[in-house]
Amino acid sequence: MVTELHATELNSSDLKNSPDLKTYCRQLAEQARAAAHHLLRVSGQAKDDWLRRSAAELRRQCPAILAANQQDLERAAGLGLSDASIDRLRLDAGRVEAIASGLEQLAYLPHPVGEVVEGYTRPNGLRICKVRVPLGVVFFIYESRPNVTADAAAIAIKSGNAVILRGGTEAAHSSRALVRLLQQTATQCGIPPQAIQWVDTPDREAVGHLLAMADLIDVVIPRGGESLIRRVVAEARMPVIKHFSGNCHVYVDRTADLEMAVRVTVNAKCQRMGVCNACESLLVHRQVAAAFLPKLAEALQPHQVVLRGDELTRRYVPAAEPATEEDYRTEYLGPLLSVKVVETLDEAIEHINRYGSHHTDAILTQDLESARRFVTEVDSAAVMVNASTRFHDGGEFGLGAEIGISTDKFHARGPCGLRELTSYKWVVYGDGHVR
Amino acid sequence: MVTELHATELNSSDLKNSPDLKTYCRQLAEQARAAAHHLLRVSGQAKDDWLRRSAAELRRQCPAILAANQQDLERAAGLGLSDASIDRLRLDAGRVEAIASGLEQLAYLPHPVGEVVEGYTRPNGLRICKVRVPLGVVFFIYESRPNVTADAAAIAIKSGNAVILRGGTEAAHSSRALVRLLQQTATQCGIPPQAIQWVDTPDREAVGHLLAMADLIDVVIPRGGESLIRRVVAEARMPVIKHFSGNCHVYVDRTADLEMAVRVTVNAKCQRMGVCNACESLLVHRQVAAAFLPKLAEALQPHQVVLRGDELTRRYVPAAEPATEEDYRTEYLGPLLSVKVVETLDEAIEHINRYGSHHTDAILTQDLESARRFVTEVDSAAVMVNASTRFHDGGEFGLGAEIGISTDKFHARGPCGLRELTSYKWVVYGDGHVR
8 A cells, every 4th residue: 555655746846956956946846836727627516526536545545544653753753742732643544534525515515617607798899807816835834743744735626726746754754645646536526636745854944945936826725823824924936825823812891791601701711722713812801800810710610721910900809819911912822811800892892903913802791782883893804793702714614724813914815715815806708899 | 274284183183293204103093093992983964964064174175175286386397397287186176076076975875894705603693793894094195186185084084084195295285185174074073083184294214214114004095106115025024906007918818809800909008007906918719810900000000009029919910010028017007919819819818927917908709618718717916808997996996996917816806996995894793691
């Protein structure tokens, strides 16, 4: 089985041996650009066939994938990776099955390309359509988890884009094996295998070279730590879809149902602490602080969450530590929660817009006007009324697969799925119309 | 009348005297940011009142505006501006009336902010809406025409954005007078005048400072020559909506109605030569070249258009000059047309995608499959079938006002009107939903 994976060599394997890294990167991007053009003629049915066939092959070739993963794991010990990182890196039969069924689910989603977003006939008889089209070539940079390799390739191809994948080098064997499989099945389904490019060198300069190729790459999507994203933003000569992390708030309004507020706050903070849509900061209206905060502190105790609050918070929860200005800016991604008692809804909104990261913020309220003002004035990708911040997710929103959550306001905001990897063009039909 | 314009001083007039240009720029951007937040609470009705009142004031204060314009014109002679530039700079009663009626027309267009782009209820009862919101603070950089000052401010405010205007210094007196008027009427209509900021210094470094303020400015739109746009792209730390110029093609297919093809080509080339959607390059299928090219050359003669063609073109039009590779890349913006005879539709598509600027390209054909392939495979903001390239325009598309035509694929493509200055947010309503 292992040898089977090696039967077809990646076209890029030759390139990477070329003397010049920049030439290698350029050829890789040129192949992707040509494949993107070719993809315009590939039917949606062929793309869905490819997703299903890839799922079947993943199941069939599971032992070979796991053998490649084993190589990464053996190397990981030597690299001194943390247990959490090694766990993210690890594949097993269950995780390979999850990747396969993810590809199958994607095959059931509608195809974004070709959708007529709007269309009308002008008074002079010109027929005008705004039609959804692929972005072109997507450069995706991500960290260790090998399953992201398959997800990203699948979303890119289904939305009609060629993709250049730059995964974490610690998962290189696993990702390379997955890319080979996806390229093989692509060929079998009439999809150019060059539409899935793997940057097959550990040299970090390759990323810099590719970020300069705005003539060949339409968009770059970095997914990982803040330093990675900042580097990409600084260097990229093409647009970047940014997925910065979330300093998410829950605000408990004067009129909140306090039992509901406890339940939602505990869920937003504790259901999964290390993710971008977990709650990091709590704001409580002064009129309900005395009733709410002790109840919340009690409910958080089993989760061992430490509160860091202002003076009033510490009056109602004596065990709370004092909060600094820095706490209100911090995404803890762990068992800490900053807390502030506010005098008004305005103060809450102002605090969130100042200290938050424009990701996800929730209000608990029974008051219609408070809800309306909160959703209008809080400048975040998602605003929740009486619901946990944890629902900000492509799957929970019913969008299917996603490659990240954009904290930008430009192009795409919130979950990025198939549609967010598209643009549109204007198609105009006349009968010899002149001005 | 003239004194009336000076009654209210621009708040920025004090700032620009501050010792530090960067501080001046920062304060200006901070004022815009605060005004953008305030705008979220301003009704659409107030915005439309402001547009109508501004139109009325423009008519009333026309002599003062013309007096300010006179100062620019007097200085222009000394700056050695071309006659064409001076003409673009000049205002008269008719042009002021055109600005006023443009503002009134904008008041009739629908408001983009608050539009529910989509909305649905999830199986778990969560109600999810994707709601259109302003981008925030728009930094608009443009060249001499003073009417653009009023258009840009009007489009920005109607779409809920604060705007920072950096107009050409040769029109500074005219633009400053217009901005003052618009700020005065804003105050009268409950719109913060700080939502319209004028960069009131000739110092070019101000642009560099503002391009670095990604924390305060959401998007920059440069409109002018290619060197301006390239500078902005290189320096901006926030997204740029690019309006590069157009190397637009007309392709005459094997099955084209040749009379129609002559009419459309002449219109696309000659109706207005100096604009971005004028035709610069002509491709002709070999099977119709002998019949078409001499007819076209004859029809172009009254317009004194010089053809530059390949060998076959020059066989059919002996007066044509030889074309170089460079000609096929050039946007002439004048009475020149590059011509190439192609063997196939594929060759035409390949040529357009290689040499074109992804702006506007047209096919003349009677064949459904040729039309389908052309609109699918030509990678341009607008593709026309049997219609002149000159129709690629916000007004002609029925979008109302526009601030430019985007040659990007990211965020907005083609005409940028009110909607293209918006983003969206996800608004989620639950009843205490937790995961």
